[in-house]
Amino acid sequence: xxxxxxxxxxxxxxxxxxTTWRVGGPAEWLAEPSNDEQLDALLQWAQDEDLPCRVIxxxxxxxxxxxxxxxxxxxxxKLQGSDLDADSGVVSAWAGEPIPTLARRAARAxxxxxxxxxxxxxxxxxxxxxxxxxxGGCTAERLVAVDVLSLDGDTCGARLRIEHNDLDFDYRxxxxxxxxxxxxxxxxxxxxxxxxxxxxxxxxxxxxxxTGTQPxxxxxxxxxxxxPEPLKAxxxxxxxxxxxxxxxxxxxSPMHANFIVNLGHATAEQISDLIELVQTTVTKHHGIxxxxxxxxxxxxxVTPL
Numbered sequence: 001x002x003x004x005x006x007x008x009x010x011x012x013x014x015x016x017x018x019t020t021w022r023v024g025g026p027a028e029w030l031a032e033p034s035n036d037e038q039l040d041a042l043l044q045w046a047q048d049e050d051l052p053c054r055v056i057x058x059x060x061x062x063x064x065x066x067x068x069x070x071x072x073x074x075x076x077x078k079l080q081g082s083d084l085d086a087d088s089g090v091v092s093a094w095a096g097e098p099i100p101t102l103a104r105r106a107a108r109a110x111x112x113x114x115x116x117x118x119x120x121x122x123x124x125x126x127x128x129x130x131x132x133x134x135x136g137g138c139t140a141e142r143l144v145a146v147d148v149l150s151l152d153g154d155t156c157g158a159r160l161r162i163e164h165n166d167l168d169f170d171y172r173x174x175x176x177x178x179x180x181x182x183x184x185x186x187x188x189x190x191x192x193x194x195x196x197x198x199x200x201x202x203x204x205x206x207x208x209x210x211t212g213t214q215p216x217x218x219x220x221x222x223x224x225x226x227x228p229e230p231l232k233a234x235x236x237x238x239x240x241x242x243x244x245x246x247x248x249x250x251x252x253s254p255m256h257a258n259f260i261v262n263l264g265h266a267t268a269e270q271i272s273d274l275i276e277l278v279q280t281t282v283t284k285h286h287g288i289x290x291x292x293x294x295x296x297x298x299x300x301x302v303t304p305l
Contacts, residue, residue: 106199119211
């Protein structure tokens with residue numbers, strides 16, 4: 001497969017268009033595979049060229065450095081499609097399938113278990129990696145297995161299935177965050193036999209609640225910090241008067257303090273600096289270190305406090 005000549009493999013592509021924050025420098029190489037054959041060829045190419053490989057989906061939980069990323073960046077948002085069995089409740093979806101799309105489709109089929117996911121602007125693969133959740137539900141409750149490709153050395157490209165019990169799920173965490181695997185498909189067990197109309201109404205209600213309480217009018221990554229249960233990160237930040245705090249065009253949302261929004265021309269550096277300002281302030285006054293949900297790519301490793 002002629003990757004460059006076919007247009008599948010591109011050089012120096014801005015990643016700002018691939019994240020919901022609308023920030024980030026260029027990818028040295030970028031590809032958006034839409035099938036297994038392309039994915040295999042791209043991984044083999046990166047291995048032959050001895051290049052690092054990073055994977056992104058909808059870019060809804062990413063902060064990419066202003067200098068961009070070296071090596072190959074694989075965006076899986078075109079790797080879409082799903083299969084639902086209304087009788088058994090078994091659902092399988094490709095990694096790039098938008099999780100809200102899957103949630104709506106499941107509701108229409110009378111399958112209960114993903115109504116909470118309708119407002120999450122991410123993909124099935126990203127939801128599995130981050131154990132995404134909202135409104136009392138989370139991915140780990142319904143995900144039974146993932147199909148992955150190895151990204152490790154001699155085994156790069158090898159396929160395997162990882163079952164639920166081996167995914168080490170925790171709050172906004174899974175084993176998949178170690179970067180050794182690329183999720184290509186997720187398998188869910190939902191509850192069949194529910195009223196499609198009632199599920200669809202509940203799904204729509206969940207979406208209305210999220211859009212009414214969160215700042216969707218500005219680019220953001222969703223919630224920036226994990227909640228230090230039983231406390232809520234947003235309430236800790238708001239109590240310190242940080243709503244509206246700005247560094248350049250990066251702002252702690254006046255609507256919801258656990259959101260940092262891009263008012264138009266924010267840089268990744270400004271957003272990163274504002275994250276650290278919020279962390280430092282909360283630690284100083286509350287003695288609590290807020291851990292980001294957002295994944296930073298291209299930044300120096302940060303040692304947790």
